[in-house]
Amino acid sequence: MTPLVPMKPLDGPGGYLRWKESVLLRLHTLGVARVLSVDRPFAAGDEATAKNWDHDDAICRGHILTTLSDRLLPDYARIATAGDLWRALARTYDVDSRRAWRDRFDGFEFHHKAPGDVLLEEMAHAEALGVAAKLPDDHVASALCGKLPEVVGTAAVARPDAEIGMSVVWDVARRVVASDIGPEWLWKTPETDDEEQGGYYLDGPKPPGQSTGRRERGEHGHVARNCRRRGFVRA
Template identity: 45%
Template sequence: MSSAAVKPELPLLPVAPLDGESGYLRWKESVLLRLHTLGLARALSEEYEPERPTVEKQRARERDDALCRGHILAMLSDRLLPLYAHHATAGAVWRAVGLTYDLDAGMDVFRYDEGTPLLENLARLQATLAAAGKLSQILMRCSIEFGGFPSEMAREVDKVPNVSMAGIWKIARRQVVSDRVGEVQRHARYTTDGQGSSSSDDSRPLKRVRQG
């Protein structure tokens, strides 16, 4: 029996080597995509058939695990490679890297970032709660109310009993549209007022000096 790994029909996307926490999420998803494409992702969980494998099956498993481990190690930077190369299996390497850098799963505190658009903050909140296994409408409402979201949005969310996740997004998008319309209106008023004052200054008649 041959290995479960398959030759990909499409070229593999390049994966930038992991070199620290900041690039972990993108690296993780890129590595998983590659391993699934190659048919090697199964080796990460180390879950196989319960029956005693034949010699041929066992060799195929060992080959897949070695290939999977090799791909993961190859996508680590030279700085990180020595830290994880001592793990014997692909699953052990994968878990060790995750223990080092997969910190979002333990985050319970969300802080609104004033320098980031409202909808991106909402997406980050949803992702944080989902990673922690605590995604629910109740926690979304509480986080919006006490996590620093604009007070206008918090009031609108609070008005709707048992608001759904889709309802929260609808309120947030309506808030963004309202803010943009308000900005356009303020700009229009500023432009009109500026032109009006300039026009009135230029239209004042010149006083004639009487000659005695």
């Protein structure tokens, strides 16, 4: 039998998501997760199937209860079936609404001057907020382009070869970070004059003395600092 992964007991809302996913992994490993969504069979002459369901339900319920803290166990031990127990816990702790996720997504801001590796981590978090809010992929991408550094956001919306989407944003962001751009270049803004800014290509800083004409025209692979961003609309 596959060894079961140790779990931290659920003791409040802060650990619910990790607890939920860990319990589901355990129940699927044991082959009893079906009783969470399948009712007990009551058809006449199907006694063997009913007994098998009762067996799986007892195992499933027992594993859920053993992963609750001593503080929570008395509140839920009274519930007779695994499915009812699972739904009772979700009713208590799985309360994040779509509106709440949308508010968190709209209020998200990247940490200004953060290095590239932190930027990618924050992108993943922001994308997850958008998915939880059930926002369309193109809206999530457009909204994040308005929050990302200019060198990423403007280049993503200016891509001529693809519709704006998170795959495009990720491609541009990863290329920028892979070029070892420092925070001082990553967070340059259009308000900085040409002498100070110098320009930045997706492959690295603009070589000294090189014309910025192509970059300012928004050609592929360059940042058009004055390019009008497309698609920044609220869903």
